[in-house]
Amino acid sequence: MNGKGERMARIGVLGLGLMGSAIAEAFLVAGHSVIVWNRTASKAERLVELGASAAGTPTEVLAESELTVIVLSDYRSVRDVLDEINGDSRRPAAATVLNLTTGDAPAAIELRSHLAPTGIMYLDGAILAYPRAIGADADVVIAGPETVWDAHRPVLMSLGSGTAFVGEQIEHANVIDTSITGSFFCVAMGAFYEATAYAARSGMTADKLVPYALRWTDQLRTEIENGAREIVSGDYTTDQAAVVTYEKAIAMITESIQHSGQPAHLNAALLENLRAAMAAGHGRDSLAAIHATLTKDVGA
Numbered sequence: 001m002n003g004k005g006e007r008m009a010r011i012g013v014l015g016l017g018l019m020g021s022a023i024a025e026a027f028l029v030a031g032h033s034v035i036v037w038n039r040t041a042s043k044a045e046r047l048v049e050l051g052a053s054a055a056g057t058p059t060e061v062l063a064e065s066e067l068t069v070i071v072l073s074d075y076r077s078v079r080d081v082l083d084e085i086n087g088d089s090r091r092p093a094a095a096t097v098l099n100l101t102t103g104d105a106p107a108a109i110e111l112r113s114h115l116a117p118t119g120i121m122y123l124d125g126a127i128l129a130y131p132r133a134i135g136a137d138a139d140v141v142i143a144g145p146e147t148v149w150d151a152h153r154p155v156l157m158s159l160g161s162g163t164a165f166v167g168e169q170i171e172h173a174n175v176i177d178t179s180i181t182g183s184f185f186c187v188a189m190g191a192f193y194e195a196t197a198y199a200a201r202s203g204m205t206a207d208k209l210v211p212y213a214l215r216w217t218d219q220l221r222t223e224i225e226n227g228a229r230e231i232v233s234g235d236y237t238t239d240q241a242a243v244v245t246y247e248k249a250i251a252m253i254t255e256s257i258q259h260s261g262q263p264a265h266l267n268a269a270l271l272e273n274l275r276a277a278m279a280a281g282h283g284r285d286s287l288a289a290i291h292a293t294l295t296k297d298v299g300a
């Protein structure tokens with residue numbers, strides 16, 4: 001038991017880069033017993049000082065852990081390490097792994113199929129946070145067999161207060177990561193830097209833009225909820241701003257940025273989406289009609 005009366009678990013961590021190290025440390029802070037392995041062994045030293053034990057091989061980690069968390073650069077590396085374990089005569093007959101390496105939906109599906117004959121129980125997850133949020137308020141989404149999640153839930157909650165099970169479809173954690181961290185957040189930040197660069201051409205510094213960017217960020221919260229409601233209901237009528245209005249404004253903004261001598265890649269891409277929505281008959285609908293246009297082949 002740890003200081004809070006919770007059962008101490010024996011947790012393995014494979015991969016001690018920036019994220020894996022933060023994860024191993026969070027398990028230690030929560031009072032669990034942690035065994036770690038990293039390809040470059042020296043990265044385990046700091047964690048050993050904090051109380052972890054260092055394994056010589058990834059097989060040793062799996063053999064000694066009730067749950068092994070894997071955090072490597074990509075799924076190719078994960079598969080290589082798991083293949084090495086499966087080819088090792090000392091490998092345990094059964095083990096549970098949670099792979100938190102960033103990847104896409106097909107990668108999670110393929111890895112689950114690859115592991116199915118091996119006796120390794122597989123959870124797949126994604127981290128929607130920086131290492132500093134691990135052990136605090138990180139969002140870590142996890143998919144796979146619910147019974148396996150249930151068995152390890154108390155331990156996994158040490159990763160962050162936003163740790164959540166997102167269903168048995170193994171690719172769903174990666175779908176959330178690709179759509180929200182990748183397609184939404186990263187592109188939004190990229191758009192912010194297109195904006196700061198454009199303003200800089202008129203001598204305006206980025207800090208002057210911050211209050212307005214934050215006001216629009218508040219507005220984003222409302223619009224995300226409104227847009228999702230429209231998508232779910234299939235009703236895209238608006239009494240606020242129609243696709244044709246956005247198209248006119250974004251065409252002007254794209255041209256204006258380009259005339260300043262700067263590419264307007266993200267605005268130009270949005271303009272294409274708006275024009276496709278108009279071509280699909282959504283000119284008088286809300287901005288969420290972009291969703292209806294992009295999904296018309298699958299009807300989602």
Ligand SMILES: NC(=O)c1ccc[n+]([C@@H]2O[C@H](COP(=O)([O-])OP(=O)(O)OC[C@H]3O[C@@H](n4cnc5c(N)ncnc54)[C@H](OP(=O)(O)O)[C@@H]3O)[C@@H](O)[C@H]2O)c1
Pocket residue numbers: 015016017018019020038039040043071072073074077080081100101102103127128129130131
């Ligand atoms: N950092 C973040 O803010 C963040 C946020 C969300 C998700 N993530 C995801 O977390 C994962 C790790 O990111 P990170 O920031 O920790 O990266 P990192 O600091 O570059 O660490 C990469 C880790 O992968 C190991 N590795 C790479 N190729 C390997 C191979 N072929 N065999 C064995 N080990 C291998 C490295 O081992 P060596 O030390 O030997 O090179 C190291 O432990 C990535 O998928 C990343 O997208 C990171």
